[in-house]
Amino acid sequence: MASRSTQILEAAARVIARRGVRGLRVEELAAEAGVSTALIYYHFKDRTGILRQTLEFINDRAERYTTERDPDAEPLSPREELDHTLLLELQDTTEVRENSSAWGELRASAVFDEELREDLARATLVWVQEVAALLGQVRPMAPAVALAAAAERLTALLEGLSMRWLSGTLQIGHARVLMAEAIEVELARLGR
Amino acid sequence: MASRSTQILEAAARVIARRGVRGLRVEELAAEAGVSTALIYYHFKDRTGILRQTLEFINDRAERYTTERDPDAEPLSPREELDHTLLLELQDTTEVRENSSAWGELRASAVFDEELREDLARATLVWVQEVAALLGQVRPMAPAVALAAAAERLTALLEGLSMRWLSGTLQIGHARVLMAEAIEVELARLGR
DNA sequence: GTCTATAACGGGATAGAC
DNA sequence: GTCTATCCCGTTATAGAC
Numbered sequence: 284m285a286s287r288s289t290q291i292l293e294a295a296a297r298v299i300a301r302r303g304v305r306g307l308r309v310e311e312l313a314a315e316a317g318v319s320t321a322l323i324y325y326h327f328k329d330r331t332g333i334l335r336q337t338l339e340f341i342n343d344r345a346e347r348y349t350t351e352r353d354p355d356a357e358p359l360s361p362r363e364e365l366d367h368t369l370l371l372e373l374q375d376t377t378e379v380r381e382n383s384s385a386w387g388e389l390r391a392s393a394v395f396d397e398e399l400r401e402d403l404a405r406a407t408l409v410w411v412q413e414v415a416a417l418l419g420q421v422r423p424m425a426p427a428v429a430l431a432a433a434a435e436r437l438t439a440l441l442e443g444l445s446m447r448w449l450s451g452t453l454q455i456g457h458a459r460v461l462m463a464e465a466i467e468v469e470l471a472r473l474g475r
Numbered sequence: 476m477a478s479r480s481t482q483i484l485e486a487a488a489r490v491i492a493r494r495g496v497r498g499l500r501v502e503e504l505a506a507e508a509g510v511s512t513a514l515i516y517y518h519f520k521d522r523t524g525i526l527r528q529t530l531e532f533i534n535d536r537a538e539r540y541t542t543e544r545d546p547d548a549e550p551l552s553p554r555e556e557l558d559h560t561l562l563l564e565l566q567d568t569t570e571v572r573e574n575s576s577a578w579g580e581l582r583a584s585a586v587f588d589e590e591l592r593e594d595l596a597r598a599t600l601v602w603v604q605e606v607a608a609l610l611g612q613v614r615p616m617a618p619a620v621a622l623a624a625a626a627e628r629l630t631a632l633l634e635g636l637s638m639r640w641l642s643g644t645l646q647i648g649h650a651r652v653l654m655a656e657a658i659e660v661e662l663a664r665l666g667r
Numbered sequence: 668g669t670c671t672a673t674a675a676c677g678g679g680a681t682a683g684a685c
Numbered sequence: 686g687t688c689t690a691t692c693c694c695g696t697t698a699t700a701g702a703c
Contacts, residue, residue, distance in 0.1 A: 287668085301587070302587055303587040308697090310696075310697090321670065321672095326668095329698080390639075391580060391638070393642035395493075400642060400643040403644060404643065404644045432652075439645075439653070440628060440631055440635055442635040443630075443633070444631050446582050446635075449586040450585035450591075451592045452585075452595060452596045453627075461628055469660065471663075471664065511687065512678095513689080522679065522680090
């Protein structure tokens with residue numbers, strides 16, 4: 284059974300996906316969690332505290348759905364794993380939507396908030412290196428700098444496509460096609 | 476002499492670059508423009524109206540600095556014009572920074588604000604078609620759908636790189652290199 | 668731990684004079 | 686067209702009962 288705090292954090296993730304970090308209203312969060320606003324303040328210091336812990340919560344959850352795989356399923360080839368990793372973020376499921384929204388909010392907020400930058404830069408670096416490593420498995424002969432550059436482009440593109448999807452500029456299906464082609468394009472270059 | 480409305484919009488671009496769309500306070504905007512808050516509401520319907528027109532304003536301005544060229548300079552080749560158009564958005568000047576910040580904010584805000592979506596989608600479409608046309612001049616034999624897809628990827632990548640730059644995750648010089656290489660990569664594919 | 672009720676305040680928007 | 690003054694609503698946060 285999830286604790287009250289967890290229940291509130293889950294509700295917060297849903298509200299943030301719907302309204303954004305800066306659109307989160309404590310009253311709406313309370314309604315979403317089925318509790319009173321006062322109880323929110325019993326469990327969390329203030330609005331900023333809610334936000335910080337929610338982003339942590341979302342990050343942990345993303346780690347789970349990105350990494351975790353059915354142990355009975357046959358292992359993926361490097362190429363499949365690459366596609367899997369990148370295209371997983373372009374799926375219209377509640378969890379991915381919530382996560383992508385929060386990530387986009389975090390990225391956009393960091394432009395005006397020094398405090399967020401370091402965490403964001405570190406998380407981005409980890410992600411880029413992960414993708415670079417996967418690219419390296421598919422193209423073992425490619426030089427490291429080329430792999431790094433391709434990984435930076437693919438992840439930056441994913442962020443761009445994700446924002447266009449979430450902001451209603453791009454259909455999710457089309458975004459996936461564009462992303463898949465981008466992987467092709469980059470691999471073609473790395474394979475020369 | 477710029478009109479009052481223009482003066483306010485210029486101030487709005489500066490405030491948005493500093494505080495973000497959601498950090499824009501009408502009072503701060505009034506101070507920045509050197510007028511009263513009431514005058515803002517004389518010239519604009521409401522806060523959302525300010526935002527919408529500012530988007531239009533920065534778009535027009537971007538159009539200007541992207542398109543406009545010294546009439547005495549020799550004309551650019553299609554390829555040069557393509558590089559020019561895309562790399563201009565990755566320059567550390569006040570105007571570009573303001574435009575990119577505002578654009579990123581509007582993109583992020585549109586995720587949670589229906590009202591902004593249509594304008595943003597239209598502006599994006601215009602931009603994508605412009606880039607697709609330039610790509611078509613460099614690769615006249617490429618099919619239209621391939622040109623459109625490449626243009627969507629390049630512009631989405633530019634948005635992604637721009638956000639990383641503005642949020643302090645990526646050096647501007649490196650962002651330019653990545654963008655330039657992306658153009659190479661896409662042209663290589665279109666040229667097959 | 669959880670609620671109801673409300674204090675306190677920030678900020679969008681307007682009235683009305685000039 | 687532009688200002689000063691202010692209204693008033695939405696939101697955060699707390700007090701105090703249970």
